[in-house]
Amino acid sequence: MAIHDLIHKGRDELNLENLLQVKNWMTPSPFCIKEGQTLREAAEMMIENRVDGLPIVTEDLQFIGIVTLRQALYYFVNGQENELVESSILKRNYAVINQFDSIFSVFSMPYNQLPVIDTSGMLIGILTKRDILDGFSKYIYRLQQKQNSAEVLNVILESAYEGIAVVDENGILQEFNEAYSRFTGIRRDDAIGRHVTEVIDNTNLHLTVKTAIPERGVVQNIQGQDMVVHRIPIIKDGKVVGAIGMLIFEGVTEIYKIYERLQENHIKDQTEERPFTLNKEQDSRMTLDQIIGVSDAMTTVKRLARRAARTAATVLITGESGTGKEMFAKSIHHLSPFATGPFISVNCGAIPEHLFESELFGYEEGAFSGAKKGGKPGKFELADNGTIFLDEIGEMPLMMQTKLLRVLQEREAERVGGIKKYQINVRIITATNRNLKEMVDKGEFREDLFYRLNIIHLHIPALRERRQDIPILLSYYIKEICDKYRIKTKSFTQEAISAFMQYEWRGNIREMLNSIESLVTLVDGPIIELMHLSESMRGFEKGVIEERKPLISKGLMEEAKMYENEREKELIIKALKTAGGNKSKTAELLGIHRTTLYQKLKKYNVT
Template identity: 45%
Template sequence: MLIRELMSPNVAIVAPDMSLRQAAIAMAEKAAQGAAVVDDGGRIIGWVKQSQLIDAMAADDFDGAGRRRVNEVMLSDMLILRTNMNVKELQNFDFYKYDLFPVADAANRPVGTLRQNDLVRFLTENALLITGKMRAVLNSVYNGVIAVNEEGKINIFNDAAESITGLSRKEVMWHSIDEIIPNTGLKRVLETGQPELNKPFFIGNCKIVTNRSPILKGSKIVGAVAIFQDITELQTVAAELENVKSLKSTLESAIASLFEGIVIVDKNGYITMMNQSYGEFLGIDARQAIGLHVADVIPNTRMHVVAQGGKAEVMEIQKIKENNSVVTRIPIIKDGEVVGAVGKVLFKDLKDLKMVASNMSKLQSELEYYREELRKLYTGKYTVEQIVGNSSAINYLKSIALKAAKGQSTVLILGESGTGKEVFAQAIHNASPRSSGPFIKINCAAVPENLLESELFGYDEGAFTGAKKGGKPGKFELANGGTIFLDEIGDMPVAMQAKLLRVLQEREIERVGGTKSLKINVRVIAATNRDLENMIEQGQFRQDLYYRLNIIPIHIPPLRERREDIPALCQFLLHKISEQAPNQAEGVSDDAMEYILNYDWPGNVRELENVLERAVNLMDEDEQMIIPEHLPQICKKSRKKQTLGIGVANLSDMVDNAEKQAICQALEAAGGNKSKAAKLLGIHRSGFYQKLQKYNIG
């Protein structure tokens, strides 16, 4: 600010020969505290202050004041300010010695006055403004700034210092630096006056680097300042940069070692990278191609076109020397902008492509073959039409199986061992919409209890000692999209029953040792030869799981209850056995058939097959029919018992007939209501339905 902007234009002007009284009157008229004494040309030659006039007039009487002149009391040694002088220049003078300053223009004519109080107020306000600006600047810088006075007490502590140290400015101001942050080195700088640059220092977990410098006023040390920066983040960035450099070096080495030719260009088509394989193909040193335009290095190239247009060109034919090469050109896009392109020689000659295509065709054929073999391995062999038997019971079960196959509901197949439960399960699968999917079976009784869960649901890598690397899928995963057959479900441990129930309810599994659930789309068919209802009463089988499984029950009657199917089964089984046996049997003689029909077959169809296979192997080469001598003794004993009178088979028939009559009477009494009929008989409703199915009662 200039003096003219701060001065008061109110100035009294007196001549040196004026009396003190006249001077006092002139100052009073201007209400001024002083008057400028000017010569005849109006140039200032002295200064008279109001206090001087008062002192002189007090020393004389009034008449004396009228006689004394201004030049007798005026001050010739004074500080005259110029209008165009900057206020800051006053700091070069001892302005505090004067309480009032005359202000003159360039011709030294008085034009105003400036009071010391006005000057001090301006300088104070200006100093506060500058201090505020300095504080704002210090608080806006990224680096921390801490300054101390000559006593080592903190007088500057900016926002960045607060952030880095975690200390509040209010808590640290005017406290000793060593009390707040020990070992900062600022006390040492105060003592030595020597700056300390780029010194590492720790504040808590932050690693900082600091510059410490003394604050000098003239040659005297009046304080010290430390400017520091948290380099923890910088070290992280530096480490990341090193990783990027290492990755870049690795990528360059990988590209250089590739057998295929690789070239990379910028958006203007200039080569930034080319591996040696491409260089050898072109007959040049790949390093010398860097920086050259791609069109000057590679014949018939379109790399620069792709780099400009951003459209990929895949599997294109390009003439390179004498070869019709197959190449691919892909644009490099960064933040939505094409910044270059990468080219790759897929095949140096079309003959190589044809050779690969031929090999691929062979591999595809092999893949299809193994895929078909795998499908056969995981697909059911039997259909409903292949189920042997024409009895009313079997025909009824076939119709139930076809109806069950249309839906997705769980099927529970009940029956004695050897009755053909798995055959029905496969038939249902092959008649269902899932027939193209896998048919996976597992015998719940054959797998040890500690392995059953991993067999059913699989396991992840590291789930247990000896677990296969990469883990292993379970039967449910393998059956996804198809059917899983849980044979001997009645032998499943109770703990596993709870887990199976959750799978049936949620339709998702979790591998052993796994952390995430897998959704599955599997139809469940279960089978057992055990009485599940009795097991429920004994606490050996979960009732809720039974209800979940027993949605569509199928009870396969034993062979002794459908003896009319035995001749057809014998014919079917003999044809099957003859394919592998040394002898060919055309059939069973009447005598042998009589024994077979009268035997109870506790092992059912499986036992019948074993007996027939034994008989075929005992036949002589010239024999074509199975005769009684080929049958085991147990089959003959059964007939002998029956010839003596009422045997076990007859007693069984009598029990079945009595049971059938009781059911019919109960239905008649209940008016056809099956639930009431079951209550009248005192049996469970599901058991009642099984007996209805057994006796083919509508």
């Protein structure tokens, strides 16, 4: 059987044909009456054993016929109860069946009891209408189980954080789950049916089918990032019919993190507990797999960031305050060709205007009153062969915008008070929580600088726009904060988590992190309940509890999924309106196949 059949016909083979065979539902060695006995004896036997009929057999169990309770009653009424049982079968009132027949084929026979005989004519069982109904009931149950198993497997595939891909014996993709789709940016519908080498970078999955050799924990570079993967052949009846590929970790960095945790635990066991003030300095390095988020919005941004990192192009990161713009900037730096150089961060909103130029480009000795002896290098010099991150670029004065534009164009700068220019070889990443396009329209930001900075644009979604990530963020940060304060790990009740998911979080992750830290330090017990949350969170929870009541009773992942579905439905309705109800145009606007659109319209009951 091909891998396509294994996947799309249930994965778990259930031999329903064998299940339906008569031998599985008949009553073996049934009560019988032998020829030569009377109808009275037959009636007494039927009453005693509570059956409606008895097979009539010879001494060597050869089947002759059936006597029913109704026939016996007829002879009793006519005073013939002492007649022999074989006299009641003057004409054929039965049909015989084989133990290998299907109950489907015998169901329509107009008899309440069906004798089952072997090839020699010996009676081996009896099949009643009730037996047939029991068989049908079990058959339907197994069909439902099979369907549920397929659905459960599909849910598991689509809920998995790891990317999962399945190929057939020819290396053609038969399964490509949502996690893999988000990571590669290739839609599932577009991936399935194509050769795996056309979809996944540097894959050997098609070779696994040929060699039948499993590979576990190997490193594969996908979209410029080293990933840890498994490749496992699928064997059916001694033949390789396909292979499964899995991204076990989001990146090799995850292995280092595991190793570091093992080391920390080992050291903790061998040394005395250190004072709270002697915390280990956090490594400033940051990679995308350390940024928490599995929602579509975050995985899309991560994918774009990976692609941006492979180039030297200037990147503009936008998003509300507290969304993690600097984390993305560091991640891009450490995945880029400039990773061996320094990462220099400059907060443009914190530098006084008269010091801006000297801070960015440095100054020579004696350039101004109070200048250090020997001068001072600027941020651009310090970032040589690395990355300079200009945070809050929207706060940069117009005069400095002009000088920055010239530096970007000429790739050289000059210290304040100096006469010699120096070359600039840095990667430039900027970030802002302001709308630069509106600032350009108002004359507050140079248009030419805006277009120079906006070569690659990454917009980090607000926390309220990716609510399904909140449970994962809560789980991570509560453990981190408990470890920080060296207290036993605490947990949230479902009601408290629901309130976290419903709150607007105008301060985004920074606000949520402060809330978690406050709760961890102030709540005495190990469980953080709804009543422990701030009044504003509880008030917001009460305001929307009726609207979201069905969500609160469900599991967290299911709750997050429902948020995602609501947003998807809204997008589809909006696209339909934009397309004037045209389904083909709507599918094109959404970037999905028309068949997929029809499925989603049916799913959300949208007409």
